[in-house]
Amino acid sequence: MKKTLKQTLSEKIDKQRPRTKKLLKEYGDVVVDQVTIAQVIGGMRGIKSLVTDISYLDPEEGIRYRGYTLEEVIEGLPKPKGGDMPYVEGLFYLLLTGDFPNQEEVQQVVDEFSKRRIVPRFVYDVIDSFPTSSHPMAIFSTAILTLNRESVFNRQYQAGLSKKDYWEATYEDALNLLAKLPEIAAYIYNKLYRKGERILSDPNLDMGANFAQMMGIEKPYDDVSRLHFIIHSDHESGNVSAHTGHLVASSLSDIYLSISAMINGLAGPLHGLANQEVLRWLQEVMNKMDNKLPSTEEMEQFVWNTLNSGQVIPGFGHAVLRKTDPRYKLQREFSQKHLPDDPIFKYADLLYKVVPPILQKHGKAKNPWPNVDAQSGVIQWHYGVKDYDFYTVLFGIGRSIGICANIIWDRALGYPLERPKSVTTDMLEKIAGIKKMAEAEEN
Numbered sequence: 001m002k003k004t005l006k007q008t009l010s011e012k013i014d015k016q017r018p019r020t021k022k023l024l025k026e027y028g029d030v031v032v033d034q035v036t037i038a039q040v041i042g043g044m045r046g047i048k049s050l051v052t053d054i055s056y057l058d059p060e061e062g063i064r065y066r067g068y069t070l071e072e073v074i075e076g077l078p079k080p081k082g083g084d085m086p087y088v089e090g091l092f093y094l095l096l097t098g099d100f101p102n103q104e105e106v107q108q109v110v111d112e113f114s115k116r117r118i119v120p121r122f123v124y125d126v127i128d129s130f131p132t133s134s135h136p137m138a139i140f141s142t143a144i145l146t147l148n149r150e151s152v153f154n155r156q157y158q159a160g161l162s163k164k165d166y167w168e169a170t171y172e173d174a175l176n177l178l179a180k181l182p183e184i185a186a187y188i189y190n191k192l193y194r195k196g197e198r199i200l201s202d203p204n205l206d207m208g209a210n211f212a213q214m215m216g217i218e219k220p221y222d223d224v225s226r227l228h229f230i231i232h233s234d235h236e237s238g239n240v241s242a243h244t245g246h247l248v249a250s251s252l253s254d255i256y257l258s259i260s261a262m263i264n265g266l267a268g269p270l271h272g273l274a275n276q277e278v279l280r281w282l283q284e285v286m287n288k289m290d291n292k293l294p295s296t297e298e299m300e301q302f303v304w305n306t307l308n309s310g311q312v313i314p315g316f317g318h319a320v321l322r323k324t325d326p327r328y329k330l331q332r333e334f335s336q337k338h339l340p341d342d343p344i345f346k347y348a349d350l351l352y353k354v355v356p357p358i359l360q361k362h363g364k365a366k367n368p369w370p371n372v373d374a375q376s377g378v379i380q381w382h383y384g385v386k387d388y389d390f391y392t393v394l395f396g397i398g399r400s401i402g403i404c405a406n407i408i409w410d411r412a413l414g415y416p417l418e419r420p421k422s423v424t425t426d427m428l429e430k431i432a433g434i435k436k437m438a439e440a441e442e443n
């Protein structure tokens with residue numbers, strides 16, 4: 001019998017712990033970065049102050065998971081029979097261990113998820129008590145929060161859990177939660193947009209296929225779901241959702257509290273919600289054009305109108321990336337293959353041509369290129385998920401996979417409570433020498 005994921009992970013943790021310990025004990029004083037006033041006021045952009053081995057974002061190249069590009073991840077992970085996209089469960093294995101699992105190892109994780117997928121009735125009761133006009137991200141976050149009552153970590157912590165075992169209880173919570181997220185999301189979708197008509201999950205299916213089944217959407221929506229969850233899973237540690245998850249978990253809040261919190265960060269329009277904003281923006285253009293594809297000049301005018309009214313162009317720009325997002329490229333390639341004639345795809349493609357030169361001319365955005373959110377909604381729309389308020393929930397399922405992996409490792413390596421220092425404006429002025437200048441002017 002092959003080792004389980006938990007056993008493999010346990011060995012990896014034993015190997016990694018001394019590396020972190022050595023760095024901290026023997027090299028703790030080595031300077032990693034310097035911090036400027038612009039960074040302190042400007043959202044800490046670029047400050048190297050977090051550590052994760054699960055993914056790394058290069059500004060030019062984009063994301064790598066465990067050192068592998070997205071193409072390599074998709075190529076190297078096992079795929080279900082008849083599927084073009086790999087098992088999402090295999091990605092979780094890779095993120096946790098750094099190893100590509102074989103078919104048998106993936107199947108073990110698929111079986112684990114299947115065993116743990118049943119959502120307690122009280123979660124559905126809480127979802128049902130929301131007005132149907134609520135945003136699905138608020139419902140999703142609350143449903144996750146409601147599960148906090150189930151936390152293995154909390155139970156064991158109360159009973160006197162040793163620090164070195166924190167990760168194991170967190171691992172149990174993470175698997176229990178990840179297995180339930182597609183069920184919760186599909187239930188919310190059916191409640192809000194399909195009059196509560198529910199399609200039950202199938203314990204024999206993998207996560208992507210099961211989600212497609214519960215959404216009631218034919219193939220290749222299983223592959224669409226796998227691709228979506230995989231490419232949205234991680235983006236190193238500093239983005240709002242990952243950082244929030246890490247921060248909240250650092251106080252030893254359980255996985256449910258931490259993931260619910262990160263979902264709230266993901267729900268902002270400058271972060272994950274941008275994928276719904278792209279569709280909302282495109283719909284406005286389509287309505288104004290009577291569904292006719294605008295000419296390049298007309299599209300340019302729509303973009304300028306948005307910029308001139310002081311709004312951002314959703315789906316473009318990035319805090320770290322300085323090139324087109326590889327996640328965007330992958331989804332564009334998928335769209336070119338599967339939905340080349342889709343009207344919304346044509347709109348989005350026109351935006352790809354039109355927006356970057358305009359943002360360059362506008363002169364503000366450091367990165368004029370499209371990010372992941374510019375394309376993900378286009379694919380969902382094509383396969384019938386037209387209620388774009390729901391798109392960030394899909395992003396949230398994917399992102400939970402990466403953040404759960406990160407939190408398990410945070411606990412394994414004993415990362416402490418996160419607590420950076422703040423200063424006052426007076427102090428910054430003093431550091432800048434402004435007070436001295438003002439005094440000199442007065443005298």
Ligand SMILES: CC(=O)SCCNC(=O)CCNC(=O)[C@H](O)C(C)(C)COP(=O)(O)OP(=O)(O)OC[C@H]1O[C@@H](n2cnc3c(N)ncnc32)[C@H](O)[C@@H]1OP(=O)(O)O
Nearest residue numbers: 270271272274312313314315316317318319364365366371
């Ligand atoms: C999964 C994700 O989270 S990917 C990002 C999803 N978000 C979006 O697509 C929303 C649109 N994009 C943006 O608002 C930004 O590019 C962000 C939030 C992603 C990054 O923000 P920052 O790191 O602050 O970007 P940057 O340093 O380039 O911003 C400089 C200026 O350009 C503006 N800018 C950046 N991107 C855009 C854009 N797409 N449209 C218009 N203006 C933009 C900023 O608002 C800022 O203006 P200000 O000086 O008036 O405050």
Ligand SMILES: O=C([O-])CC(=O)C(=O)O
Nearest residue numbers: 234235238239240319320
């Ligand atoms: O990295 C970021 O800041 C935003 C992003 O693309 C993500 O979290 O996927």
